[in-house]
Amino acid sequence: MHCQRYEDACNRREFLTKTGLGLGAATLAHLFGGEARAAAAGAGAGGLPGLPHFAPKAKRVICLFQSGGPSHLDLFDDKPVLRARFDEDLPDSIRKGQRITGMVASQARLALQPSKWTFAPSGQSGTVLSEVLPHTRGIADEICLVRSLYTDAINHDPAITFFQTGSQLPGRPSMGAWLDYGLGRINENLPSFVVLISVTKDAPGQGLLARLWGSGFLPSAHQGVQFRSAGDPVLYLGDPAGLTRERRRLMLDGMAELNRQNFERVGDPEIETRIAQAEMAFRMQSSVPELMDLAGEPEHILQSYGDDVKQPGTFARNCLLARRLAERGVRFIQLYHRDWDHHGGLNTRLPTLAKDTDQAGAALVRDLKQRGLLDDTLVIWGGEFGRTPYAQGGANREAYGRDHHGKAFSIWMAGGGIKPGISYGATDDFGFNVVEQPVHIHDLQATILHCLGIDHERLAYRFQGRQFRLTDVHGRVVKDILA
Numbered sequence: 001m002h003c004q005r006y007e008d009a010c011n012r013r014e015f016l017t018k019t020g021l022g023l024g025a026a027t028l029a030h031l032f033g034g035e036a037r038a039a040a041a042g043a044g045a046g047g048l049p050g051l052p053h054f055a056p057k058a059k060r061v062i063c064l065f066q067s068g069g070p071s072h073l074d075l076f077d078d079k080p081v082l083r084a085r086f087d088e089d090l091p092d093s094i095r096k097g098q099r100i101t102g103m104v105a106s107q108a109r110l111a112l113q114p115s116k117w118t119f120a121p122s123g124q125s126g127t128v129l130s131e132v133l134p135h136t137r138g139i140a141d142e143i144c145l146v147r148s149l150y151t152d153a154i155n156h157d158p159a160i161t162f163f164q165t166g167s168q169l170p171g172r173p174s175m176g177a178w179l180d181y182g183l184g185r186i187n188e189n190l191p192s193f194v195v196l197i198s199v200t201k202d203a204p205g206q207g208l209l210a211r212l213w214g215s216g217f218l219p220s221a222h223q224g225v226q227f228r229s230a231g232d233p234v235l236y237l238g239d240p241a242g243l244t245r246e247r248r249r250l251m252l253d254g255m256a257e258l259n260r261q262n263f264e265r266v267g268d269p270e271i272e273t274r275i276a277q278a279e280m281a282f283r284m285q286s287s288v289p290e291l292m293d294l295a296g297e298p299e300h301i302l303q304s305y306g307d308d309v310k311q312p313g314t315f316a317r318n319c320l321l322a323r324r325l326a327e328r329g330v331r332f333i334q335l336y337h338r339d340w341d342h343h344g345g346l347n348t349r350l351p352t353l354a355k356d357t358d359q360a361g362a363a364l365v366r367d368l369k370q371r372g373l374l375d376d377t378l379v380i381w382g383g384e385f386g387r388t389p390y391a392q393g394g395a396n397r398e399a400y401g402r403d404h405h406g407k408a409f410s411i412w413m414a415g416g417g418i419k420p421g422i423s424y425g426a427t428d429d430f431g432f433n434v435v436e437q438p439v440h441i442h443d444l445q446a447t448i449l450h451c452l453g454i455d456h457e458r459l460a461y462r463f464q465g466r467q468f469r470l471t472d473v474h475g476r477v478v479k480d481i482l483a
Contacts (some may be wrong), residue, residue: 044192044331047184052453057417057483058378059186061179061448062322062333064361065380066353067160068206068340069409071115071387071402073431074350075130076410077147078119081429082389087111090390094432101154103343104392104403112430113391113400116347125421132354135362136412141421142365142374143412144481148425148434151385151406151441156206156341159384159406162441164212166470173216173461175445176332178470179452180222181215182459187329189287191225191280194330196321199229199313200339200356208336217463221273224334227321229313233288237281252278291324301367306359316360323367326377340383343392343401357381365414374415378451382411389430408434411444417451419483439478446475450482 073079090110104110117130123140136143153159158168165172173181176193185192195213213224227233239248256275263271294302297320302309308316315337322333337357342349361381368374386409387402408427414420425437446456449470456475460467 044184044186044329045188048182048459051182051459053455053458054453056451056453057376058415058451059376060326060329060331060333061176061378061380061416061452062326062335062364063175063380064319064335064357064364064382065160065163065337066340066357066383067208067336067338068156068342069159069383069385069387069404070340070353071342071346071350072147072408072410073387073389073402074115074117074346075133075354076145076412077408077427077431078128078130079114079389079429079431082112082114082431085112086114090430090432094428094430096433098407099154100388101404104388104390107392110388110390112389113402123421125423127421127423130354132351133358135359139362139365139414142369143414144418144420145410145412145423146425146439146444146478146481147408147410147423147427148437149382149409149411149439149441149444150434151409153385154404154406156384156404157209159404160206160208160212163384165216166442166445166472170209170211171216172468173218173222173470174211174213174224175448175470176213176224176334177215177218177222178449178459179332179454181218181461182454183331183452185329186331188280189283190291190325190328190330191284192331193222193224193334194325194332195224195226195334195336196318197226197229197336198315198318198338198356200337200353206338206341208338213334217468218461219269219273221276224332227288229318233292234281234284237285237288239285248282252282287328291321291328294320304359304363304367306363308356309360314360315356316363319360319364320367323364323371323373326368326373327371342387343403344399346401347398368415376416378416378418378448379414380411380448381413383409385409386431389432405432408432413481417483419481422481424478424481437480440474442471442475443478446471447478447481450477 090112117132119128119130122129122137125141127140127145129137129140151159151162153162153168161170162168164174180192197208215223255278259271259275305316305320308314309320311317318335322335325333340353365379368377385404385406388405391400392403393400408431425439426435427433428435449456456469456471460469
C-alpha cells in the first residue's frame, strides 16, 4: 500500500454514496433498455439516465449565429411607417424612456431611418422578406420567422453570452455543452459539439471567445471543439514524423493506464475526461480527414451553396461541413459569422454580409430536406440582438448605421419539430417594441430543448450548492411554433 494511501481512503458515507450512484445508474440503464433504445429515442452514449424526457422531434441542432446583430428592419421586419415618417424623431411614446447606448447618447436627434431595400411576400406562406435575401425567400415555406424576440442585454459580449449560455455573465455552460451532457453522443468518432467560425472578407468583426462554446462548471469533456478554417482542422491531430499508428496506440494505452491509476488514487473526474479525449483524438485522426474531404460531393450540391463553398473558411464551406457533420451524428453544430455590427456604412456592408450567408443558409435547409435530415435537424439563423429604427450618424447619410437594439429583433428556425411557413409575433410600427407574442431568449432556449425531448426545468446541474440550468429560473416553451 502507498504510504500516503490513508489520506485517500473514503469514509462509510462516501463509500455508500459512490456505490449507490453506480448501482442506480446500472439499474436505470437496464430499465430504460440500454443504449439501443436510448439511441432510437435521440439519446446517445454517455447521456443522463432518463433523457430524453419525452419523444424528441430533433436529434441535432445547427445554429447559424450571425455575430454583431443583423438589422431586423432591413432583413425581416418591414415598417412602412418609417418611410412615411423619415427623418422625424423617434416618438417618446415609443421609446418609453428605454436606455440607449453611449454611441448615440450624444446625438442631438434620434432620426428615423427607413430601410433602403424593398420587401415582398415570399412562397405560398406569403412571408414578407427583404430583397437582399433572395435565396431565403426561396425557402420561405420551410422556415418559421420569429419577429418578436427580445433580450436583456444591450452590448455584444453579454448579449452573445446570454444567447449561448443563458446568462450575461461568463462561466455558465454553453447550449451545446448542456446537450452533450444531457443526451450524450451519437457518433463515437467525432466530437458531439463542433464549432466552425467563418472568415469574413472585409473585416474580422467582433471577437469571439472560446468560453462561448465552453463547458462552464460541467465536466470539460462537454465543451465544443473548434475546427480551424486553415491548415489542419484540429491542431496536432496528425502523427509526428517517424511515429507509426501502432506505436501511437501503445503510447495511448500506457498513458491511459497511468491516468486510471491516478484516478483510483485521487478520484478527480477530469482525469477520466483526459482519457476519453485522448481516445477521441485517436479516432479523429481518421474521421476528421474523411469529413473535410469534399471530393465525393456532387458538383450540383457544391454549386447550390455558391462559389465560396470551394474556399475553406467561408460561411458557405462551413454550411456544407455542417450538413456533413449532421449526417455523421454530431449533436450540436455551431457556426459563427461575424461583422454584422453596422454602426456605419450599413447601405454597403449589410448587402455584403447578406450575400455571404443567404445562399448557403438556404442551400443547407434544402440539402438537409432532400436527404431526409431536416425533420430531425433543428436549424436556427439569428444574432444576439437587432438594430434601432433611428440612424446612427444622422438620417439619409451615406455612412449611416443603426445602433444596438435588444427589445425587438427577428430570427428564423427550420426543421426539427418547428412549424414551417409561418411568421410569429409582431413589433410596433417602428420595429422598436414587441407588441404581439413576445419571445424572450430563455423562451427560445426552452423551446430548443423541447424539440430535443428535454424539459428545460429538469435538465439541471448542482454547482456550489445551487441547481443550475440553461434557462436559469425562467423560460417557457413557445408551443405555437411547434409542428
